[in-house]
């Protein structure tokens with residue numbers, strides 16, 4: 001089994017989708033650790049309920065991005081983590097970090113990359129931008145993480161139609177249900193299988 005760490009910042013519905021897919025869609029990896037960069041994130045509750053060890057790492061306590069990333073790396077190495085999943089992790093990792101885990105970090109992004117992605121496009125903002133532009137189709141993307149925000153190789157994408165009366169909130173919910181929660185576990189299994197080869 002590939003040892004997986006999931007990095008989170010918020011509600012953790014994508015973490016939940018991964019937990020629910022364990023031993024079903026995800027057969028080659030095991031979610032062994034959850035790291036949050038926010039205290040009190042509901043994702044931590046989800047980890048607890050599933051019996052998964054979790055840690056909180058706070059940048060403000062460590063003083064710099066470098067120290068924050070070093071702490072995360074220390075924890076990942078201690079646990080022998082082989083694959084990192086960013087599931088609503090709202091912090092951009094430096095090149096130093098992404099180089100260390102080349103093709104071993106994946107991220108879920110709530111749009112069809114290369115639309116509505118990169119710095120400043122996260123969470124609801126992505127859906128606000130899609131609605132403002134008036135696109136008729138959006139979706140989600142799972143991709144490898146490199147030094148360019150949302151710029152790494154695409155693994156899976158799924159399209160979602162925009163409805164006439166969509167608000168950023170209704171669109172976010174539908175993109176999660178139809179796309180994110182489906183393609184993130186699938187991509188995880190694909191990457192785990194490959195890492196075992």
Ligand code: GAR
Pocket residue numbers: 009010011012013014015043087088089108109110121122123126176180
């Ligand atoms: C998800 O929609 C995820 O795709 C997005 O934040 C939400 C987190 O929800 N991530 C980004 O925008 C990253 N650029 P969750 O905590 O319920 O999984």
